[in-house]
Amino acid sequence: MQDQIDTRLMLQAYEKITTHGEEVPGDIDKMHRLEGVTAFSDFDGYTLYLQDAEVKLQTGFHNTYKLDYDTNRALDNFIRKLKHIVSSYD
Structure with missing residues (x-):
């Protein structure tokens, strides 16, 4: 898996x-957790964070993001979790 995540998936x-x-x-105020993924933002709401036990994702202006993970398997599992969350909750 490449270090590429669809920005739309992150935001959804x-x-x-x-x-x-x-x-x-x-x-941090207003941290939320769903399906093992925690989401929060910085104080002004411009930088968003998504993380689980193995992956940390930070996204900011102009569709830029930073990933921190140890294995490709951890990243693949994280992306699967995000896709599951997006498709399962309305």
């Missing part, structure tokens, strides 16, 4: 998680 997953997920306590 973020919206589904914050809408349908449970609010979780943390250092």
